[in-house]
Amino acid sequence: MLKAAFGIALCVPLLEVCPAHADDPKDSRPQVGDQLVAASGEKEGKVIKPGDLSVGGPQQLAFPMDPGARVVRDGSYFNQVALVRLDPAQLSEETRALAADGVVAYSAVCTHQGCAVSMWKADAQNLFCSCHASQFDPRDRGKVVDGPAPRRLPMLPLKVVGGVLVVAGAFTGRPGPTTPS
């Protein structure tokens, strides 16, 4: 199954995308049970609930947070995710399986050259890279729909626990570009 294959390899040492200090919880990749904290905007620093996001975008950038120790995992750029709330009926079946209340989470690091996927293409409701205009479909597993990106954005499975968004699994693929150059 595709999903099973994506589920492996959080960290590939030779390609230097491992957290610099994997034992530092700030640098660790998102863990199951992590909550999500807004990385920018009016709600910066706050734990995100599905209702905080407007249906149809734009995305909210966020970092995972260990809810016990209240450690935000913003030590690694590769931990940043883009949360988008959409009508669940618009989501592909595979996407819906990893979404919670219509909210999907994608790595916010472009698979092209690692720029932040921080912009929003409002008319098409697509995630948009802030450097080279790659577009990704948040309704369909982050598929590339335009621009130079070579592969889709990895997805971060979500669930809702106690009314807030919580990480339900590892990234479905390796965040960031395949090769640095």
Next chain:
Amino acid sequence: MKTLGALLVVAIVLGVAFMPVLVTAQSSYSPVTDQRLVKPEPENWLLIRGNYQGWGYSPLDQINTGNVKKLVPVWSFSTGVDSGHQSPPIVNNGVMFVTTPYNQVIALDAKTGDLIWRYRRELPEDFKPLHNTNRGIALYGDKVYLASLDCFIVALDAKTGKVAWQKPVESYKTGYYMTLAPLIAKGKVMVGVSGGEFGVRGFVQAFDAETGAPAWKTFTVPGPGQPGHETWSGDTWQRGGASVWITGTYDPDLNLTYWGTGNASPWFGDQRPGDNLYTSSTVAIDPDTGALRNHFQYQWNESWDWDEPDAPIVLDYQTGGRSVKGLVHPARNGYLYLLERSKDKIGFVSATPYVKQNVFNAVDSSTGRPSYNPERIPKTGKRADFCPSLWGGKDWPNAAYNPKTGRLYMPTNDNHCGFMEGKVQKYEAGKWWTGVDIPDIGFTVDKSATYFGQVQAWDLGTTKRVWSHEFPKSMAWGGLLTTGGNLVFAGGTNDRYFRAFDANTGQVLWQTRTNSGITAPPVSFSVGGVQYVAVVSGWGVDPEFQQGLLSNLMGWQKDVPTGGVVWVYALSQ
């Protein structure tokens, strides 16, 4: 030169590019002196534009209008790198130096194409390139100088490619990066910074060429107490832009370097009331001291992302019966500027539109200051449509001046417009901060137009266009070379062609198809009495993004192949 044998010994690549690759000691290398840079030999191409004045002119005439049809490739070299290659090959007595995106420097035997050495810069893991390109190296003494994307100036041993020293210029984490070739004069290595989309404060900085010791740093946005500071309101100057992302030109007689500056930050003028000196300007800087001696601003309170980074070409021209020591700048705003240079000032002579522009109502005939149509000024919360689009009538790709014809040759883009509406964005260090996100930047074309890109030839004496070659299905994104053989060489189109034009008539005399689209300026040199023309082909960055938009608007093919290749041509025997 022993090359290949030694090369193979070290060519064991371990999977990760982590250190400069070095190969062999060259038996001889001709040190580059001030005298040579002031008066470069015709057989060499020592400076990115061939001379300090920025002409893009080679006096060589072995290849000429009569025989250019016989040009054939003699060697090529794949860089192994994708994205926009914008580097002119620099040639010093048979050794060629060329750079790639992501900051490789490659030394090649200019006659045979043998690899001598390759430097691969390891960029930081979190470096996020808006423009990952590089526009060439500078030579001085026995060193090769690179301005790196992660904001270091790096001096390499010209014979081995080993790092002699490197010095930090700024922090890439705050949005600064460097894409230009350094300018070297009188022992000073000068660089400028990119970052006008990230709220930087632009500057030019000089270092001692031998030791790397910082010599001076001159901001292109004046701080408190400095002349021009009064053209900013409040604290807006601190993130005012005016980046410097194209190499300056130099007049050795006046001992002044001339630099072009970029847009003001953020893009919408109502967020920073005032003229905003020295954004979208030419500034004259003394290379000995860094003193900013004089300036000319093309558009005050800039609001269209019309950078004017291309340094003015230093040349003398005739006008109104007198000879003018001039500066010439085909501006991104769509006007061709003829200026007058002196120790004390940059005087305005004329400004003539060379593409359709609907923003200026008039240009003051004595000062050159434009007045604007208020309907064409995008503001915060107010959309405005304007022509040309933010890419301008001519972006950075270089114009060229041929002293034999007295003409200026320009790669230009017409029949495109843009629209924008500003918003207030919160400043965060290192993040996009223009007041408009990329997907909201409007770009339109006149679908009934018969051409878009052009190569235009202008007679500077009469300020008249004497010919233009029009591209009906492409923009023009390639810098130009003109030669003593009465030729103009240009790439720049999405069809991957490299062309030679008759400098007098504009007739295409020769063309050949390369691997990719060419966005780098061609050069010419000779080795052993044989003249060569060299150019790097490798499409990417802004032309690639714009091509995507044009594909949607016009149905043009989106997939222009990428990948860098150095091409070298000579006459078939």
